[in-house]
Amino acid sequence: MSDTEPKSFDPTKVKFIHPPNTLKAKVGSGGIPESLIRKAQQVMECFESDFRPEARRLVDSLDEALKKAQAALRSEKDIDKEELVFPVMQLKANGGMFKYELISDVADICLQFMEGVEDYNQDTFEVIQIHKSTINTILNNNLRGSGGPEGYALVQELHAACMRYFKRHGL
Numbered sequence: 001m002s003d004t005e006p007k008s009f010d011p012t013k014v015k016f017i018h019p020p021n022t023l024k025a026k027v028g029s030g031g032i033p034e035s036l037i038r039k040a041q042q043v044m045e046c047f048e049s050d051f052r053p054e055a056r057r058l059v060d061s062l063d064e065a066l067k068k069a070q071a072a073l074r075s076e077k078d079i080d081k082e083e084l085v086f087p088v089m090q091l092k093a094n095g096g097m098f099k100y101e102l103i104s105d106v107a108d109i110c111l112q113f114m115e116g117v118e119d120y121n122q123d124t125f126e127v128i129q130i131h132k133s134t135i136n137t138i139l140n141n142n143l144r145g146s147g148g149p150e151g152y153a154l155v156q157e158l159h160a161a162c163m164r165y166f167k168r169h170g171l
Contacts, residue, residue: 051098052139055091059139062087062132070125079120084128088114091135102147105155106134113162116171127165131158 065083072079088111095104110131117124134154138147147154165171 049098051094051100052142054094055100055103055135055139058087058090059132059135062128066125066128066132069120070122073120073122073125081114081120085111085114088131099144100138101145102143102151102154103135103138105146105151106131106138106158109155109158109162113165116162116166118171121169123165123169127161130161134158 062084065080065087069079069081069084088107092104092107092111095101095107110128113127113131137143143151146152
């Protein structure tokens, strides 16, 4: 038999290798019982925690970042956009979890606005300030949930304010 001739396949000489599944060995092969999932869901739904102190801390952090950014703009230094974005992102992420969906919605609009602005100016800070004031009002009045039709109208008006900014500044 020459090297150029095809070799015949012999299935008896095939060796199957089964590598160990270390992840499966660590966690097991069963699922989570449905009763535990239902119990966990009930605990989450009944869990009451006051989000307002943390939300106020985040609003204060945003206020500090706004002051620093405005000072940087006046002195023609670089603005730390991450310092502005972080508290808004946290408000967006945590609002809904603590049944303050309206805060999440307002923070989401603010976050999208901040991400859409290239060069910050005084008008930029005024739009962010409006969002911050709105979140403060929601917290001061303990407005949980989506705010209903009034909350929807508020969110639409904040979005419209952002669009007017972009139109005015040619973005």
